[in-house]
Amino acid sequence: MQRNIPCEENSMRASFNRIMLGMLAGCLLMTSVVLAQQEPTLHVSQNVATAYGMAGQEQDQYVPYQSQAIYTNYQVVDPMAEAEAVYAQPQANGMGGYPQHYGYGDQYGYGYQPAYACPPCPTSFQPRMTCGQWFVTGWIDQGFTYNIDEPNNKKNSPLKFNDRSNDYMLNQLYLSMGRSVATSGCSWDAGGRVDLLYGSDYFWTSAIGLETYTTDALGFYQEDPTALHSRWNSNNGSRSSFVGGGSASYFGLAMPQLYAEFYVPLHLGLNVKAGHFYSLMGYESVMSPQNFFYSHSYSMMYGQPMTHTGIVVSQRLTHRLTGIFGVTRGWDTWEDPNGKLSYLAGIRWNSCDRRTEFSWVAASGNETVSDAFVGTSNSRNGAIRSNYSMVLSHQLTQRLKVVAQHDMGYERDAATTRLGTGNRGFSYVDGHWYSVSGYAFYQLTNKLTFGVRGEWFRDHNSSRILRGIDVQNAIGYSIEGQDYSQVTVGLNWKPYNNLVIRPEGRWDWSGVSYVDGGTGNAILGGMFKDFSKKSQTTVALSAYIMY
Numbered sequence: 001m002q003r004n005i006p007c008e009e010n011s012m013r014a015s016f017n018r019i020m021l022g023m024l025a026g027c028l029l030m031t032s033v034v035l036a037q038q039e040p041t042l043h044v045s046q047n048v049a050t051a052y053g054m055a056g057q058e059q060d061q062y063v064p065y066q067s068q069a070i071y072t073n074y075q076v077v078d079p080m081a082e083a084e085a086v087y088a089q090p091q092a093n094g095m096g097g098y099p100q101h102y103g104y105g106d107q108y109g110y111g112y113q114p115a116y117a118c119p120p121c122p123t124s125f126q127p128r129m130t131c132g133q134w135f136v137t138g139w140i141d142q143g144f145t146y147n148i149d150e151p152n153n154k155k156n157s158p159l160k161f162n163d164r165s166n167d168y169m170l171n172q173l174y175l176s177m178g179r180s181v182a183t184s185g186c187s188w189d190a191g192g193r194v195d196l197l198y199g200s201d202y203f204w205t206s207a208i209g210l211e212t213y214t215t216d217a218l219g220f221y222q223e224d225p226t227a228l229h230s231r232w233n234s235n236n237g238s239r240s241s242f243v244g245g246g247s248a249s250y251f252g253l254a255m256p257q258l259y260a261e262f263y264v265p266l267h268l269g270l271n272v273k274a275g276h277f278y279s280l281m282g283y284e285s286v287m288s289p290q291n292f293f294y295s296h297s298y299s300m301m302y303g304q305p306m307t308h309t310g311i312v313v314s315q316r317l318t319h320r321l322t323g324i325f326g327v328t329r330g331w332d333t334w335e336d337p338n339g340k341l342s343y344l345a346g347i348r349w350n351s352c353d354r355r356t357e358f359s360w361v362a363a364s365g366n367e368t369v370s371d372a373f374v375g376t377s378n379s380r381n382g383a384i385r386s387n388y389s390m391v392l393s394h395q396l397t398q399r400l401k402v403v404a405q406h407d408m409g410y411e412r413d414a415a416t417t418r419l420g421t422g423n424r425g426f427s428y429v430d431g432h433w434y435s436v437s438g439y440a441f442y443q444l445t446n447k448l449t450f451g452v453r454g455e456w457f458r459d460h461n462s463s464r465i466l467r468g469i470d471v472q473n474a475i476g477y478s479i480e481g482q483d484y485s486q487v488t489v490g491l492n493w494k495p496y497n498n499l500v501i502r503p504e505g506r507w508d509w510s511g512v513s514y515v516d517g518g519t520g521n522a523i524l525g526g527m528f529k530d531f532s533k534k535s536q537t538t539v540a541l542s543a544y545i546m547y
Contacts, residue, residue: 143169162540189263197255197256216228217229270314280361409433497546
């Protein structure tokens with residue numbers, strides 16, 4: 001049974017909102033002062049690995065590997081000489097060697113020194129604790145999103161993660177610990193990692209059968225964890241998915257990664273990861289320090305999974321090309337009731353000077369989908385869902401980096417229509433989705449970077465964003481339109497090594513509406529502001545602190 005908790009505006013909430021807006025204005029003013037007083041200077045790294053965020057300038061300096069946060073600074077070197085030097089010794093994920101972008105390996109990039117003795121204690125603050133290959137680290141990410149339309153339901157729908165409008169959000173109190181594993185060398189190696197996430201983002205990173213139950217209150221299987229009651233967290237709250245009523249708690253705990261990893265000295269190096277881990281797809285990540293923007297793209301929110309459970313093998317084929325293959329239990333699943341496996345495959349490539357990088361990852365398998373006519377104890381034995389994500393990035397100049405991403409997906413029997421059907425009263429229709437996204441990042445000063453993101457996302461038959469709603473119901477109401485677009489601009493200001501402040505502005509548009517097929521009148525006028533508008537403008541201020 002779902003609880004509907006009304007939104008109440010009080011003087012304290014209103015005062016808090018005004019304070020947050022004042023902080024945003026102050027941040028923007030401070031940014032303009034910094035730009036006016038500081039000359040744009042370049043911090044050119046000592047080597048390519050440093051330039052791409054895989055290591056610090058000094059051997060004992062820790063800099064987390066952030067493919068989306070280090071946008072510029074490359075240095076022209078002899079690539080073959082550099083490669084020989086790098087591969088002459090074992091390298092841990094994210095430190096030295098070739099970068100582990102797009103999720104596989106140690107995505108966050110905890111490096112280690114080749115020496116296995118503990119390094120000396122740092123003389124200044126370092127956002128991590130390490131001893132050889134062992135590490136403990138994390139961050140706090142929080143933010144506030146102001147929606148100009150001030151929707152009554154307090155939702156920035158269909159956005160996820162920063163989904164609450166005009167509310168403070170503690171998104172992530174994050175802890176990660178484990179042992180980094182080599183990605184090259186002549187010796188076997190073993191390690192692993194566990195990540196714990198507490199905050200509002202737990203709701204979007206839970207996995208079926210781990211943080212949630214496998215069936216809903218009526219006993220039906222669901223393929224979306226947000227439609228299921230939690231095992232770990234309270235079910236007496238007002239949190240809900242985009243189309244659901246919901247009763248989840250506002251804050252909760254999730255464990256998005258728990259895996260063991262092994263290095264095998266086969267050819268140029270083979271890594272095997274077994275357990276629960278983040279998806280390999282796309283440019284954006286659940287982990288806040290991996291992202292330039294506070295908000296996320298539709299491709300990341302709806303076009304690809306957040307996590308997998310299974311085994312993934314990464315074989316380095318050449319010094320610049322890596323092949324990927326895996327077997328998983330599907331999208332966002334720890335325990336898959338239909339017992340069907342899904343498969344992953346892909347490649348990663350980088351140029352000799354590492355200014356250009358390419359990734360292509362595909363997944364396909366049977367996903368659990370409920371069918372009331374089969375019975376509460378059975379699913380439809382899974383529905384084939386296949387998708388891929390392709391990312392290309394290039395460092396154009398010392399200050400400018402551009403990224404392009406393309407996603408495409410297909411799912412059989414992904415939606416329903418209830419007009420002109422057989423004795424069941426409805427029939428299934430296939431779903432398709434595809435998108436194109438572009439990013440550009442320009443370094444203004446040593447501490448300040450400007451970024452812009454644009455995206456077009458098509459959701460044919462509403463199989464992703466309005467999932468669960470009939471494409472056409474029995475009385476002729478139907479979903480019209482299928483396109484979503486967004487443009488986001490923002491800044492990353494790093495006043496201290498462990499602090500990043502991210503103001504951003506975002507504009508969304510969608511042609512989707514809910515229409516009376518007989519009269520042509522719109523029942524729901526759009527996807528935004530309580531389903532009444534076709535566009536939405538939000539302004540957000542977020543900050544994360546590494547520890």
